Amino acid sequence: MKAIKVIKPFEVEIVEVEKPKIEKSTDVIVKITSGGICGSDMQIYNGTNSLATYPRIIGHEFGGIVVEVGEKVTSVKIGDKVAVDPVVSCGECYACKIGRHNVCSTLEVMGVHRDGGFSEFVKADEKNIHKFHTDFDESLLGLVEPYTIGMQINNRLQTTSKDKILIMGAGPIGIAALQVAKSRDAKVIITDIVKERLNKAKDMGADETVLVTEEDLKERLGKFTDGEGIPVIIDTVCTPSSFEESVQLACPAGRIVVIGLKNQPSNITMADITKKELTIVGSRLNCNCFDQVIEQFEKGKLNPEKLMTKAYNYKDIIEALTMIKEHPQDVLKVVLKFED
Numbered sequence: 001m002k003a004i005k006v007i008k009p010f011e012v013e014i015v016e017v018e019k020p021k022i023e024k025s026t027d028v029i030v031k032i033t034s035g036g037i038c039g040s041d042m043q044i045y046n047g048t049n050s051l052a053t054y055p056r057i058i059g060h061e062f063g064g065i066v067v068e069v070g071e072k073v074t075s076v077k078i079g080d081k082v083a084v085d086p087v088v089s090c091g092e093c094y095a096c097k098i099g100r101h102n103v104c105s106t107l108e109v110m111g112v113h114r115d116g117g118f119s120e121f122v123k124a125d126e127k128n129i130h131k132f133h134t135d136f137d138e139s140l141l142g143l144v145e146p147y148t149i150g151m152q153i154n155n156r157l158q159t160t161s162k163d164k165i166l167i168m169g170a171g172p173i174g175i176a177a178l179q180v181a182k183s184r185d186a187k188v189i190i191t192d193i194v195k196e197r198l199n200k201a202k203d204m205g206a207d208e209t210v211l212v213t214e215e216d217l218k219e220r221l222g223k224f225t226d227g228e229g230i231p232v233i234i235d236t237v238c239t240p241s242s243f244e245e246s247v248q249l250a251c252p253a254g255r256i257v258v259i260g261l262k263n264q265p266s267n268i269t270m271a272d273i274t275k276k277e278l279t280i281v282g283s284r285l286n287c288n289c290f291d292q293v294i295e296q297f298e299k300g301k302l303n304p305e306k307l308m309t310k311a312y313n314y315k316d317i318i319e320a321l322t323m324i325k326e327h328p329q330d331v332l333k334v335v336l337k338f339e340d
């Protein structure tokens with residue numbers, strides 16, 4: 001079978017590899033129909049992903065149709081449309097035992113730490129396979145994972161309809177978090193430095209948008225909250241200064257979620273947190289969010305087709321990567337279709 005392999009930074013090839021076989025009784029083999037290209041795939045390609053090793057079959061956003069199942073598999077059957085959760089955990093460590101396997105001490109992500117989903121067939125354990133109950137568009141099956149990131153963020157914040165939320169950054173993660181927050185009837189104000197992205201965010205339900213290069217965010221937040229200050233912040237900009245800004249902007253008793261993986265420090269004091277008794281939480285990957293997202297897709301409460309900027313055949317991976325590299329501001333999600 002064919003697969004997309006990053007041999008080393010800036011060298012990507014369509015290679016011939018062995019098709020996976022059922023080995024364990026809980027194995028499932030999926031014929032991939034769709035994959036989403038993520039910022040972290042771009043980083044693996046560019047050599048800037050500190051977690052990845054080479055050579056690597058990339059892709060952690062993927063889905064398709066079940067073609068083979070091990071003898072003990074009961075939750076899916078041949079022909080089911082599914083999305084595959086790329087998070088692989090041990091089941092034994094503290095985090096796993098308390099039900100937070102997405103931060104397992106020996107966590108591996110398919111497509112990053114081990115081979116991923118940009119290939120014609122993928123094998124995964126039954127527990128990583130999540131099925132659709134309707135005849136969902138095959139080209140969108142790979143977009144469940146990016147929405148699980150948005151779902152996890154909102155789950156960590158326990159977003160409700162009472163919340164007013166500031167989302168910093170209207171890239172794919174900001175947009176996914178926005179759609180999930182809106183599906184819970186929260187009010188959302190979203191920022192970016194690119195006007196087109198904000199137009200897109202507005203189209204996807206943002207109550208207000210702020211072009212931070214031209215407008216005063218603090219003033220707009222004052223109006224948005226009747227002078228109260230913003231109680232919930234999702235920082236998808238993920239720079240040391242955006243974290244500092246979040247802590248400054250949050251109102252007393254506010255909640256902040258951070259998702260960045262950079263290890264440069266931010267200048268935040270204990271008093272900044274204590275005085276306002278802020279709740280600052282991290283959000284990583286997803287913890288059992290696949291079924292929640294699939295349900296919302298099928299109910300039409302989350303609209304992945306709006307996130308998709310363009311689709312390419314997987315054999316045109318170089319063209320797809322080049323497009324993302326050259327037009328980062330126009331791209332939300334580029335999808336690869338795995339067809340001949």
Ligand SMILES: [Zn+2]
Nearest residue numbers: 038039061146
């Ligand atoms: Zn991703």
Ligand SMILES: [Zn+2]
Nearest residue numbers: 090093096104
């Ligand atoms: Zn574990």
